[in-house]
Amino acid sequence: MREIVFDTETTGLDPRSGDRLVEIGCIEMVNKVPSGAVYHCYFNPERDMPAEAEAVHGLSIAFLSDKPKFAEKAGEFLDFIQDSPLVAHNAGFDFGFINNELESCGLEPVSRDRMIDTVAIARRKHPGAKLSLDALCTRYGIDRSHRTLHGALLDAELLAQLYVELQGGRQIGLELAAEAAMPTEGSMTVTSSVTRVFRSPRPHAASAQELARHTEFMAGFSEPIWSR
Template structure:
């Protein structure tokens, strides 16, 4: 599967009031491996950045003045993400800006070129409810070094997010019932063969009787029916 981790920097917070994209950074992942095939462009937004935004990314009007306009990099960006699953931290923000840039050029929204979007902020909130889930916080949590991150940068943040995403989802591809692949002595991939039969060992009559005694003791302590009665299958006896 081809995935693209994407981040942008902008002149402000709202594309509806004229704020523009000034940097796009993309990092390619293929089958959960970083490929090194990245996309990075600075963009002349044809306007100044807000002071608050400038303090975050440090990209001055002077620095961006000789950079290409978005219209000049739109086709490159579209081709790079075409058909890939795109991974973004706080996706509505970046997609809102990119969709606005593409619409301004009379093109379909940026998101229509993507095979799907994963929002790592949503994922992180589900995995770590009630905790800070900024990119910096996730770097600390997953031990991804961000010591070199003094200012926000689209490519740097995409590289950090790629490492965070791979760490955050590390166990997912092993929790399947698919037939595994092994390597033979010559290093060639071979099928591991069908999964073995799952054997269920039923409790003996003595074990069931002992279990019932434990439940009865719990019933007495709570002066009623203990909660574990809800998980005891009625009418099931050992074979």
């Protein structure tokens, strides 16, 4: 199963008030195993950057001014996510910004039926606990020492690890890893071909001699509890 874990950075909190998307980072996962294929892009928001937003992600208008507009990269983004489920932390926020950008380009919004919200999953598993990405990474022992500022690709990488833990831990991928799509370059992938050799079951029934020895052994018990 292919899923896309992603995160966004923006100029603010509300696309309806004119806030824009400035960065998106996506991690491809196949059967809960990161394939190595990623999509990452910065966007020129065509507006100012509020100081409080820049303090969170460190992206200035000077840095973003020569980056492509979302409309120029929308096709690439849609090609990468395809029709896969989309995993995000507080996913409604990210979906709101992505769909606002798509609609401003005259494109169809991404259906929220594809949305997987790790905040909702964490809330069910840990009611009353702190649900921020930082807090949950600490809870599950995920190293975030290199995260000094928010960044879409970095946060998506952390979220991919957290998503696996929220689904039951890394053991879920042991049998599936060999079948996951392995990347070649960029978002190109090739499917690993694994030939499995199946052996006939080994005989495991007790022999007549073993059964006789077992009967003799059990007869040596005086008033066994299982015969009461």
